[in-house]
Amino acid sequence: MIRAPFDRKIQSYQRLLLPKTPAEFKRSLEKSSGRRIELTMTHNHRSMLRSIPLQSGRILVRAHNMFLYAPPTMVSLVGRYIANPLDRIASHAVDFFISGELDRIDAVKKTTRQQVPKRTRGRHFNLREIFQSLNEDEFEGQIQAGITWSKGKRLAKRSTTILFGSFTPGNDEDPGLIRIHPALDQEFVPKEFVEFVVFHEMIHVVIPVRLRDGRRVVHPPEFRERERKFRHYEFATKWENHNLHRFIG
Numbered sequence: 001m002i003r004a005p006f007d008r009k010i011q012s013y014q015r016l017l018l019p020k021t022p023a024e025f026k027r028s029l030e031k032s033s034g035r036r037i038e039l040t041m042t043h044n045h046r047s048m049l050r051s052i053p054l055q056s057g058r059i060l061v062r063a064h065n066m067f068l069y070a071p072p073t074m075v076s077l078v079g080r081y082i083a084n085p086l087d088r089i090a091s092h093a094v095d096f097f098i099s100g101e102l103d104r105i106d107a108v109k110k111t112t113r114q115q116v117p118k119r120t121r122g123r124h125f126n127l128r129e130i131f132q133s134l135n136e137d138e139f140e141g142q143i144q145a146g147i148t149w150s151k152g153k154r155l156a157k158r159s160t161t162i163l164f165g166s167f168t169p170g171n172d173e174d175p176g177l178i179r180i181h182p183a184l185d186q187e188f189v190p191k192e193f194v195e196f197v198v199f200h201e202m203i204h205v206v207i208p209v210r211l212r213d214g215r216r217v218v219h220p221p222e223f224r225e226r227e228r229k230f231r232h233y234e235f236a237t238k239w240e241n242h243n244l245h246r247f248i249g
C-alpha cells in the first residue's frame with residue numbers, strides 16, 4: 001500500500017488554513033492563557049511577539065500578522081507562552097513557528113522580486129539616474145522605491161501627469177514601485193519633463209492616498225504644493241500643455 005508522506009500532508013494542511021481575524025485570535029489567546037488580553041497586530045519585522053503584563057492583570061500583546069495563520073495548536077501554545085514566558089516547551093514552539101514563517105516570507109520576497117523585472121535604462125533616459133539625483137536634491141535621499149519603465153499600455157485621454165506614471169505602494173518586505181510610461185523615452189521629450197513625472201510619483205511615496213468622507217484623495221492640497229516646488233515646474237507644466245496631443249493624438 002502506498003501512502004502519501006505524512007509531513008507533506010501536514011504542510012499542505014497548514015497552507016490551506018484561512019487566516020483568523022484579530023478578534024478570533026484574541027479570543028483563542030484569552031482561552032488558552034486564561035488572561036484578559038489587549039491585542040495589537042503588527043507588521044513589525046524585528047519583534048514578532050511581545051507580551052507586557054499590566055497592573056490591571058491584563059496582558060498587552062503585540063503580535064506579527066503571521067500569527068493569524070497559525071494552526072489552533074500553535075495558537076494555544078502562544079497563549080501558554082504569554083501566560084508564562086518561562087514555559088520552555090511553549091517558548092521553543094513559538095520560536096520554531098516564527099522562524100518557519102520568516103523563511104516563508106523570505107521565499108515570497110524573492111519570487112515577487114523576480115516577477116517584476118526592472119528596466120531603468122531607456123533609449124534616451126536612464127530612470128535610475130533621474131530617480132537618484134531627484135532623491136538627493138529634493139528628498140534628502142529619503143525615498144525608497146523601485147523604478148521601471150512600464151509595459152506601455154495605450155494612453156488614455158486624460159490631461160494630467162497621472163497618464164505617464166504610477167506608484168504602487170509596498171509594505172515591510174517591498175519598498176513599492178514607480179512605473180513610468182515608455183512614451184516619454186523619446187528624443188523630443190525634454191529631460192525636465194521626464195524628471196517632473198518621476199518627481200510627481202516620488203511625492204506619492206511620501207504623501208500617501210488618504211480617505212476623506214470615505215473617498216480616496218490622491219492629490220491632496222499639500223501634494224500639489226509640493227509639486228509646485230519642483231525646480232522646472234513652470235517649464236514642465238507648460239511643455240505638457242503644448243505637447244500632450246503628441247502622445248494621445
Ligand SMILES: [Zn+2]
Nearest residue numbers: 162200204219
Ligand atoms: Zn499622481
